[in-house]
Amino acid sequence: MQRNKISVIIPAFNAQNTLKNCALSILENLEEQDEIIIVDDASTDHTSIVISELKKCDNRIYSIDKSDNEGVSAARNDGMKIAKGSYICFLDADDYWDTGMRGLLNDARLNTYDLICSGTVFEYPENNYKQVVIPRVYGEFTDNQTFASAIMAYDAIGLLESICNKIYSKKIIEEYKITFPNGVSNLEDLEFNCLFLKGSEKIYISKQASYHYVCLNNLSLSAVYKPNMMDAFENISKLRLKMYQSFDWNKEIEKHCNLKQKNYLIFSFRNLYLKDSPLNRRKRIEEIKILKKLDGFNSLMCIEDPSSSLFQKIMTKILLMKNKELIDLTCTILYKIRYFGDGIYSKKIRNLITKTKEQDYREYELRS
Numbered sequence: 001m002q003r004n005k006i007s008v009i010i011p012a013f014n015a016q017n018t019l020k021n022c023a024l025s026i027l028e029n030l031e032e033q034d035e036i037i038i039v040d041d042a043s044t045d046h047t048s049i050v051i052s053e054l055k056k057c058d059n060r061i062y063s064i065d066k067s068d069n070e071g072v073s074a075a076r077n078d079g080m081k082i083a084k085g086s087y088i089c090f091l092d093a094d095d096y097w098d099t100g101m102r103g104l105l106n107d108a109r110l111n112t113y114d115l116i117c118s119g120t121v122f123e124y125p126e127n128n129y130k131q132v133v134i135p136r137v138y139g140e141f142t143d144n145q146t147f148a149s150a151i152m153a154y155d156a157i158g159l160l161e162s163i164c165n166k167i168y169s170k171k172i173i174e175e176y177k178i179t180f181p182n183g184v185s186n187l188e189d190l191e192f193n194c195l196f197l198k199g200s201e202k203i204y205i206s207k208q209a210s211y212h213y214v215c216l217n218n219l220s221l222s223a224v225y226k227p228n229m230m231d232a233f234e235n236i237s238k239l240r241l242k243m244y245q246s247f248d249w250n251k252e253i254e255k256h257c258n259l260k261q262k263n264y265l266i267f268s269f270r271n272l273y274l275k276d277s278p279l280n281r282r283k284r285i286e287e288i289k290i291l292k293k294l295d296g297f298n299s300l301m302c303i304e305d306p307s308s309s310l311f312q313k314i315m316t317k318i319l320l321m322k323n324k325e326l327i328d329l330t331c332t333i334l335y336k337i338r339y340f341g342d343g344i345y346s347k348k349i350r351n352l353i354t355k356t357k358e359q360d361y362r363e364y365e366l367r368s
Helices: 019-027 047-057 072-082 101-110 144-156 170-175 188-198 229-245 251-271 281-292 297-301 310-319 324-339 344-367
Strands: 006-012 035-040 061-065 087-090 115-117 120-124 129-133 139-141 166-169 203-205 211-214
Touching: 006 019, 006 072, 006 101, 019 035, 019 047, 035 047, 035 072, 047 061, 061 072, 087 101, 087 170, 101 115, 101 166, 139 144, 144 203, 144 229, 144 251, 166 170, 188 229, 229 251, 229 281, 251 281, 251 297, 251 310, 281 324, 310 324
Parallel strands: 006 035, 006 087, 035 061, 115 203, 120 211
Antiparallel strands: 087 166, 115 166, 120 129, 139 203
């Protein structure tokens, strides 16, 4: 039986310190007919030298050298244009695969799945621990009802928002002309996945987690302010609705979509108070007013979610306050505390849960 070829695309910008480890971890899992495509997005460090050395060592590695930095979406699109594999994977240059990925790639080589989904291992070097997130529902799905339920369960734990824990059929990408949105820096992975799933008929969800996402700052203290975040969230909410409506719409899925929209509103609110936010008090209050005037705002904020984090619960309580000035004052104080001493209080909280997270990952390794 002919084995499907795999193409792995790595966008790289100033990745001289991590790219080699990333590429070598992929090569451990690939077969002779497979390929790696590294897209150098006009790096200003020694990334190009690392790429040259890798290409000398293995003829399965190809590269695209861009003269202008156009961002990760454009880099991935460029990689897809020259990919020769029947299936496509994506990795970020600072992440890596473990050898368990061989099994998932084998599923793609020998089957006709449109999409293979898996879990993710989150690594936090600063605190020296790992957290594994694996699908709660897994197996092969083809009919609309089970398809929708499986994707909803996968989406509920945040795994749908990444492209790096998946293997995509190139046939679907080409048939539906799916690309990453250029110039978009919010949820571009999720947009790609929503469009891809609308064209999919046969998916496989694995309970395995072999993609390691390296979180260089586990406290999100380096999160940057993003303009127009509310518009991006509104766009992705519409895409998510259209995706689920193409499967099998029901009350459970409706509640799920509403919960996701609620979380987007919370993150739009948080965005106003990030360390590099250019907004003054007056501008922030104007944004809060816009948020609270959105259709269905109060009903969305009042939806109960047993799995919500402490952060989400606190933000919900704040946003439900009536006085906009008091909302702004409360959140300003909270974020001053968060950033005080380079996040000393957040780090102490994180250290309290480190042992539990590490135990979770050790249990996963033993089960695997």
